[in-house]
Amino acid sequence: MTNPLFDSFSLGDLHLSNRIVMSPMTRDRAGPGDVPGALMVEYYRQRASAGLIVTEGVQPSAAGKGYWRTPGIWSEAQIEGWAKVADAVHAEGGRIVIQIMHCGRVVVPANRGYDADIIAPSALPCPDLVPGPDGVPAPTAMPRALDAAELPALAEEFAQAARNARAAGIDGVELHAASGYLINQFMNPASNHRDDAFGGSPENLVRFPLMVLKAMADAIGGGRVGLRISPGNPYNSMDVTDPAATFGPLLRGADPLNLAYIHVADMALKDLDTLAFIRANCRAPIIANNMLNAETGRALIDGGRADAISFGRAFIANPDLVERLKKGAPLAKPDYSLLYTGEEKGYVDYPALDATA
Ligand SMILES: Cc1cc2nc3c(=O)[nH]c(=O)nc-3n(C[C@H](O)[C@H](O)[C@H](O)COP(=O)(O)O)c2cc1C
Numbered sequence: 513m514t515n516p517l518f519d520s521f522s523l524g525d526l527h528l529s530n531r532i533v534m535s536p537m538t539r540d541r542a543g544p545g546d547v548p549g550a551l552m553v554e555y556y557r558q559r560a561s562a563g564l565i566v567t568e569g570v571q572p573s574a575a576g577k578g579y580w581r582t583p584g585i586w587s588e589a590q591i592e593g594w595a596k597v598a599d600a601v602h603a604e605g606g607r608i609v610i611q612i613m614h615c616g617r618v619v620v621p622a623n624r625g626y627d628a629d630i631i632a633p634s635a636l637p638c639p640d641l642v643p644g645p646d647g648v649p650a651p652t653a654m655p656r657a658l659d660a661a662e663l664p665a666l667a668e669e670f671a672q673a674a675r676n677a678r679a680a681g682i683d684g685v686e687l688h689a690a691s692g693y694l695i696n697q698f699m700n701p702a703s704n705h706r707d708d709a710f711g712g713s714p715e716n717l718v719r720f721p722l723m724v725l726k727a728m729a730d731a732i733g734g735g736r737v738g739l740r741i742s743p744g745n746p747y748n749s750m751d752v753t754d755p756a757a758t759f760g761p762l763l764r765g766a767d768p769l770n771l772a773y774i775h776v777a778d779m780a781l782k783d784l785d786t787l788a789f790i791r792a793n794c795r796a797p798i799i800a801n802n803m804l805n806a807e808t809g810r811a812l813i814d815g816g817r818a819d820a821i822s823f824g825r826a827f828i829a830n831p832d833l834v835e836r837l838k839k840g841a842p843l844a845k846p847d848y849s850l851l852y853t854g855e856e857k858g859y860v861d862y863p864a865l866d867a868t869a
Contacts, residue, residue, distance in 0.1 A: 516813045517806060518838055521563065521820060523797050524735030524772030526607055526683055528563030528820070531813065532834050533775075535801050535824035536566040536611040536686070536740070540647070540852040541859055542583035546571070548593035552583070553600045554860045558831035560606030563820065566686050566738070566775065567597075569613025569693075572673035574628040576694070578615025578652075580645045581854050582623075585610055585673045591680045598681035609684040609738060609772075610677045612670055612728075616694030617655040617703065618748050620644040630655045631666075633697050633704040633711065633720075639749050647852035660708050663720055671727035674737065684736030687725055689762070690777055692748025695721045699758045702751035714757045722765040734770040738799075742777035743786055756784055763793035775799040775822065787817045806837040832864040841865055 521531045543549035556565055571577040571584045584590045594610065601608045617632035622645055632655035644650030658666065674685045689695040697703035698720045704711050710720050728737050741762070743755035763774070774796050778786045780803075790798055800809070800818035809821030827833050828846035836843060850858020 515806070515810050517810055517821060518834070523564070523738070523799070523820065524684075524770070525733060526564060526609070526736065526772050528607055529605060530563040530834060531820040532563050532837065533799050533820050533822035534559055534562040534565045534827045534833075535775075535822040536568055536688070537824055537828070538568045538579060538582060538852075539859060540579065540581040540854050542581045543593075545587060545589050546577065546582065546584040547587075547589045548583045548597055551856060551860060552593070553596050556597050556608065557600035557604060558860065558864070559827055559833075560601040560604035560608075561832060561834045562606060562827070563834075565601060565606060565608040566740075566822070567608065567610045569688055570610050570673075572612050572614055572669045574624075574626060575631055576614035576669075577624050577628070578619040578693075579643060580620075580623040580647070580852070582613075585612070585676045585680075586669075591676050594677065594680035594682055598683075602681070607683045609686050609736075610673075610682050611686045611688050611740065612673050613688040614670070614694040616697045617652060618642055618693060619652055619655075620650045621653050622650065631658050632656070632694070633658060633706055636703055636705065638692070638703075642748070643852060646854070657706075660710060663710065663723065667720070667724045667727040670724045671731035674728045674732045678732050678736070684732065684738065684772060685728060686738035686740050686775060687728060688740050689721055690740045690742035691745055692750045695724060696748075696750060699762065700750045702749055714761050717758050718762045718765060721762055725766055725769060725771075729769040729771065735772050737769070737771050738773045738775055739766055739771055739796075740775040740777075742779060743784065743789075744779040744781045745777060755781070756789060759789070760793055763790060766796070767794045771796040773797045773799050773820070775801065777802045787812070791817070806840075829862045831862055832866075836865055839865075
């Protein structure tokens with residue numbers, strides 16, 4: 513029996529040559545001005561046999577930047593840089609969406625290289641140390657609480673980022689609503705202490721996330737917009753007591769937008785079957801992620817629990833991951849000390865199988 517992982521499939525308006533997705537991974541290789549340069553073009557070109565590449569988190573504005581050397585999609589130079597990435601991936605027959613990631617309060621100021629407001633739903637700093645320049649852990653700064661009157665313009669920044677991605681020839685965008693960044697900060701009681709229409713009840717907690725998602729879908733069409741979630745993920749000090757309380761309204765609110773997909777980092781929660789929960793609350797196709805392999809991924813597709821499977825770490829040292837999974841070939845191991853160095857080494861120098869043979 514053939515493995516459905518290697519069959520073509522459509523996620524909304526995204527037509528994939530296989531159901532293997534490269535999961536988003538921040539790698540700190542953008543050039544001056546947070547512009548994707550030749551190094552990033554080569555990295556994504558090498559991995560274009562994935563049915564779909566989801567890029568690293570990309571800031572929609574200067575204020576969205578929290579980490580060192582992360583790319584943006586708001587300046588002309590950045591859009592031109594992404595156009596070169598899109599061309600390279602398309603020339604290899606691949607598809608690519610940009611993950612729109614606004615860090616909100618998760619900002620080490622020294623990572624930015626310029627001044628911009630640090631914004632969040634409430635003036636509550638992220639208590640965790642997060643990677644600073646060169647990946648060295650550093651404290652975050654105190655954010656300013658956003659005024660409700662600012663939120664429509666902030667949602668519009670995400671919509672403009674989506675338009676910019678399309679102008680660059682990128683196939684679509686994924687909204688990062690996982691892992692304790694701005695969208696997740698609005699949804700979570702640990703970071704949202706607001707007493708207006710954007711805080712308190714679960715419906716209020718998802719109001720801004722849905723405003724953003726709708727603005728993005730209106731801008732480029734829901735069939736080119738994905739949503740990334742990780743219910744129950746404590747990363748960046750999120751409260752994980754009752755993830756279904758907010759992710760339920762989020763998914764039900766997203767349902768009418770006819771999104772390309774829901775991309776879930778499944779935390780294997782004891783009290784929640786996350787994949788079944790998503791199916792019950794939203795009709796969009798599901799990309800399942802986290803600690804999967806060719807066999808577990810195949811079982812999820814065969815069982816109707818997921819429509820595509822994403823791999824993160826396996827893509828770091830295996831640019832030809834699809835080919836290796838097809839052949840059952842061994843997977844190379846990444847050098848984790850080189851994840852965030854900003855250098856070529858440990859980024860574009862992992863060979864494909866045929867080059868090592
Ligand atoms: C180096 C690295 C950077 C990551 N950066 C991001 C990111 O920018 N956005 C995101 O949503 N997830 C990010 N992740 C999480 C991965 O997308 C993925 O969910 C995780 O690695 C689990 O999948 P895996 O078991 O296949 O590696 C990152 C993971 C790694 C290892």
